[in-house]
Amino acid sequence: MTMLEARGLGIGFGGVRALDDVSFAVREGEIRGIIGPNGAGKTTLLNVICGLVRPDAGEVLLAGEPITGLKPNVIAGRGLGRTFQTSQLFRGMTVLENLMTGLHGETRAGLFAAAFGGRAMLAEEERAREKAWKALEFVGMERFWDRPAQALSFGQQRVVEIARTLISEPKVVLLDEPAVGLSLNRLAELDRLLRRIRDERGVTLVMIEHVIRLVMGVCDRVTVLQGGVVIAEGTPDAVIEDARVIEAYLGRRVDARRRAS
Amino acid sequence: MSRLLGRRTLLALGVAALAAVPTFANPYVVFVGNQLMLYVILAVGLNILVGYAGQLAFANAAMFGIGAYGTGLLQVHFGVPYYAAAPAGALLAMLIGLAMAWPALRLSGLYLALATLAFAQFTLWVFLHWESVTFGAGGFKVPPPSFAPLPLPSNLGIYYLSLLAMAALVAIAWNVVRSRIGRAFVAIRDGEVAAQALGIDLFRYKAIAFGMSGLYAGIAGALHSALLNYVSPEGFDLFQMVLHKAMIVVGGLGSLAGSVVGATTLTLILEALREFKSTQEIAFGALLLVFVIFMPDGIVAALKQRLQGWEEPLRRVRGRPGAAAGAEARP
Ligand SMILES: Nc1ncnc2c1ncn2[C@@H]1O[C@H](COP(=O)(O)OP(=O)(O)OP(=O)(O)O)[C@@H](O)[C@H]1O
Ligand SMILES: [Mg+2]
Numbered sequence: 212m213t214m215l216e217a218r219g220l221g222i223g224f225g226g227v228r229a230l231d232d233v234s235f236a237v238r239e240g241e242i243r244g245i246i247g248p249n250g251a252g253k254t255t256l257l258n259v260i261c262g263l264v265r266p267d268a269g270e271v272l273l274a275g276e277p278i279t280g281l282k283p284n285v286i287a288g289r290g291l292g293r294t295f296q297t298s299q300l301f302r303g304m305t306v307l308e309n310l311m312t313g314l315h316g317e318t319r320a321g322l323f324a325a326a327f328g329g330r331a332m333l334a335e336e337e338r339a340r341e342k343a344w345k346a347l348e349f350v351g352m353e354r355f356w357d358r359p360a361q362a363l364s365f366g367q368q369r370v371v372e373i374a375r376t377l378i379s380e381p382k383v384v385l386l387d388e389p390a391v392g393l394s395l396n397r398l399a400e401l402d403r404l405l406r407r408i409r410d411e412r413g414v415t416l417v418m419i420e421h422v423i424r425l426v427m428g429v430c431d432r433v434t435v436l437q438g439g440v441v442i443a444e445g446t447p448d449a450v451i452e453d454a455r456v457i458e459a460y461l462g463r464r465v466d467a468r469r470r471a472s
Numbered sequence: 473m474s475r476l477l478g479r480r481t482l483l484a485l486g487v488a489a490l491a492a493v494p495t496f497a498n499p500y501v502v503f504v505g506n507q508l509m510l511y512v513i514l515a516v517g518l519n520i521l522v523g524y525a526g527q528l529a530f531a532n533a534a535m536f537g538i539g540a541y542g543t544g545l546l547q548v549h550f551g552v553p554y555y556a557a558a559p560a561g562a563l564l565a566m567l568i569g570l571a572m573a574w575p576a577l578r579l580s581g582l583y584l585a586l587a588t589l590a591f592a593q594f595t596l597w598v599f600l601h602w603e604s605v606t607f608g609a610g611g612f613k614v615p616p617p618s619f620a621p622l623p624l625p626s627n628l629g630i631y632y633l634s635l636l637a638m639a640a641l642v643a644i645a646w647n648v649v650r651s652r653i654g655r656a657f658v659a660i661r662d663g664e665v666a667a668q669a670l671g672i673d674l675f676r677y678k679a680i681a682f683g684m685s686g687l688y689a690g691i692a693g694a695l696h697s698a699l700l701n702y703v704s705p706e707g708f709d710l711f712q713m714v715l716h717k718a719m720i721v722v723g724g725l726g727s728l729a730g731s732v733v734g735a736t737t738l739t740l741i742l743e744a745l746r747e748f749k750s751t752q753e754i755a756f757g758a759l760l761l762v763f764v765i766f767m768p769d770g771i772v773a774a775l776k777q778r779l780q781g782w783e784e785p786l787r788r789v790r791g792r793p794g795a796a797a798g799a800e801a802r803p
Contacts, residue, residue: 261669287671299666303658303726307793308786312655316671322680325651326644328788332651336789339652344793356792379671 214239214274214415215383220259221268229255230266230439237383237432242409242416244430244447246423248459252439253419254296257385260417261293262286274382288316292376292384296391296419298368300360306371307356310343313375346378347371349411350404366397370404377412384408386418390425398425405429427451435459479729479782483642486732490635494628502631506699508739509634510692515719515731516645517688522717523725524649525681526661527576528585531569532716534592535686537599537708539565539693541606544614544703549605554617554698561697562690569686573679580664592713599705611704614697630698637691645728648684650788657681658726658786711753715742722763724770727784733771 213236220233229252237243245253258264260271262283270279278286287293300309318339324332347353350370355363363371369389376384390401402425408414420426426433426447433450435443437459443450450456493505518532542561546552552560575587599606606612619629648654656677659667664674697703715738723734741759745752767774776782 263665263668282673283665283668284671284673287669293669295666295669299663299669301659301662301666303662304655304786308655311652311787312659312667312672313670315652315656315659318652320652322648322653325648325653328647328651333788336651336787340787340789340793375670 212239212274213237213272214241215260215417216272217256217260217269218272219269220256220266220271222255222259222264222266228439230259233269233436233439233441235434235441235444237415237417239415240409240413241431242405242418242429244426244433245417245419245436246421246426246433246450247436251436253436254387255439256436257293257387257417257419261291261385284316287379287381290380290382292379292381292414294369294372294376294384294386294389296387298365298372300363300368300372300375302359302361304360305356306347306352306358306360306363307340307343309360309371310346310375310378311339313346313378314339314342317379342378346374349377349407350374366393369393370401373404373408377408377414380412381414383415383417386416386420388419388421390420390422393422398422401425402428423451479784481781483729483732486736487635487639491632494631499627502627503699504739504743506627506631506634506695508736509638510695510699511716511719511735511739512638512732513634513641513688513692513695514716515723515735516642516728517685517692518716519720519723519725519728519731520645520649520657520688521681521685523720523727523730524654524661525657525678527678527681528581529572529576529588529682529685530585530713530717531572531588531592531595532685532689533708533710533713534595535565535569535689536693536696536712536716537595537705538568539690540697540703540707541599541693542690543694544612544697545605547614548612554615558691558694558698561694562687565690565693566683566687569689570679570683572686573675573682576678576682577675592710596705596709599708606705609705611702614701614703616701617698626698626701630695634695634699637695641688641691642728642732645684645688647788649728649784650786653677653680655786661726718760722760722767722770724772727770727772729782729784730770730772733775737771 215237218234220230222230233256247253255264259266262281265280270277273289273291278289301312318335320332320335344353347356350373352367352371352374355367390398393401405416406429409416430447432445433447434441435450435456442455442459443453490505490509494502514532514536521527521529539561542564543557546557546560547554572588576584579587600609616626617629619626622629656672659672660674660677668674719734719738720731722737724730742756745755748755772782
């Protein structure tokens with residue numbers, strides 16, 4: 212089954228065509244890589260999919276349902292999670308509170324219930340806390356539950372951010388460069404975590420990544436963007452040999468090879 | 473030992489002390505105590521909007537004024553009794569607060585500050601110049617509310633009504649900030665984009681924050697009109713706005729305990745400086761500078777470093793969750 216589909220997406224900023232006729236389809240349970248040089252439009256593509264930017268052409272379907280033009284919070288409620296290129300944990304919260312905030316769409320307490328705190332509301336808070344704890348255990352970060360978010364290292368923040376999107380049991384999670392700034396050991400951990408998210412949680416992943424090693428390791432298929440256009444798509448091995456991709460990455464290829472070996 | 477100096481203990485002692493004040497103190501002290509309670513309500517409401525939800529709004533004094541004018545004018549023009557006029561005035565402030573969430577969806581930071589400041593100046597202009605309704609610069613008298621059949625003179629009735637309102641409003645705020653609503657506020661403050669990506673509706677939660685702070689200011693205004701039996705524009709000017717802001721900054725942004733501590737500290741300082749008359753505002757400004765320089769994150773942040781019990785989690789269920797907690801408790 213196709214879980215996420217883009218059909219002819221286009222968006223321009225002033226004179227720049229950041230995306231032009233971008234189409235692709237991601238199967239349920241797939242890990243899709245999106246690669247391309249800086250400024251290729253990768254982040255813009257995720258922004259369009261999750262509703263932060265409205266496309267001027269094309270549409271997006273999530274599990275077969277059109278979601279184009281809906282507000283980002285509504286799209287999130289339909290089962291689309293997202294992490295960002297720079298960590299977006301809420302600084303004024305602890306790790307556990309950040310995760311509980313990820314459950315916003317699932318919890319129901321309104322202003323009156325919150326203000327006068329009935330039993331149902333307390334039970335809901337209790338469930339949210341347990342669920343947050345389980346999500347922390349899943350990513351192996353439960354030791355840090357009570358730390359202020361800003362006290363974590365860069366890599367730890369990334370992992371907590373991933374846990375925060377997983378907690379609401381989304382169908383699809385979009386990841387924007389999750390490996391940026393990670394050491395080699397950490398990279399191997401992230402590799403394992405991404406597979407477990409797919410295998411144990413059944414989440415479909417779409418991941419922008421510059422670290423070719425990670426892309427080659429975990430992605431089932433890779434879509435290559437350049438100048439807002441899809442220039443290649445296929446298995447990681449096929450894509451890396453594609454002449455147009457080599458050209459787009461000219462000068463980067465040697466580097467990619469070395470990291471992949 | 474330090475537990476005894478915790479937030480809850482001090483707050484309970486504060487309420488008990490305030491309840492006892494009228495039994496021994498003179499009317500002047502009762503009046504200052506009453507003013508203090510209104511400032512606590514104002515500071516708590518403003519901190520929800522500015523400190524928690526991160527909306528840099530400058531219309532709190534205007535909302536305070538709308539509550540007071542609404543309550544007073546309903547009594548004077550239409551003969552509505554206080555117990556009906558006061559909730560109406562407070563609700564009016566809440567509705568106007570709610571309406572402000574709409575521009576807040578498009579404007580942020582300094583632009584929002586400017587827009588709300590302009591609104592506040594417009595409100596003041598209406599108080600001053602719509603003389604046929606508001607009686608202009610001179611203001612107007614409102615009849616003291618009667619508390620019959622309770623054996624309370626008007627001023628003590630308002631005093632205990634204020635105490636009740638303050639206790640209830642602080643408790644409500646305390647519950648709200650520790651719920652998913654409080655977490656949504658902080659999420660919007662710390663990152664609007666990430667908040668949306670987690671399913672948080674920006675408009676809804678900005679509206680709740682503006683509405684709550686409008687309601688709090690409106691209730692304070694309704695009580696204020698009865699405390700003074702008099703309503704005039706100068707009580708709701710820019711100095712008043714700066715005073716509310718200063719209370720939450722000195723106490724601690726994003727901290728309800730900070731709102732209470734800040735309101736108390738500044739009310740007492742203002743009273744102490746009253747003897748200086750013309751130099752009161754200058755001395756006050758200088759003191760504010762001292763606070764901001766030596767405790768940039770507010771009094772509560774400084775307390776938190778030294779004493780237990782001043783943490784303010786954003787959730788009701790405390791302690792460590794999970795099965796591991798039970799295992800840990802075993803010997
Ligand atoms: N909001 C915006 N306004 C104007 N131009 C934009 C906006 N967002 C993106 N762009 C432009 O669109 C193009 C694609 O940017 P995008 O951030 O999507 O690239 P990217 O592939 O994610 O690059 P990187 O690898 O550096 O993260 C760039 O030319 C960028 O300047
Ligand atoms: Mg990018």
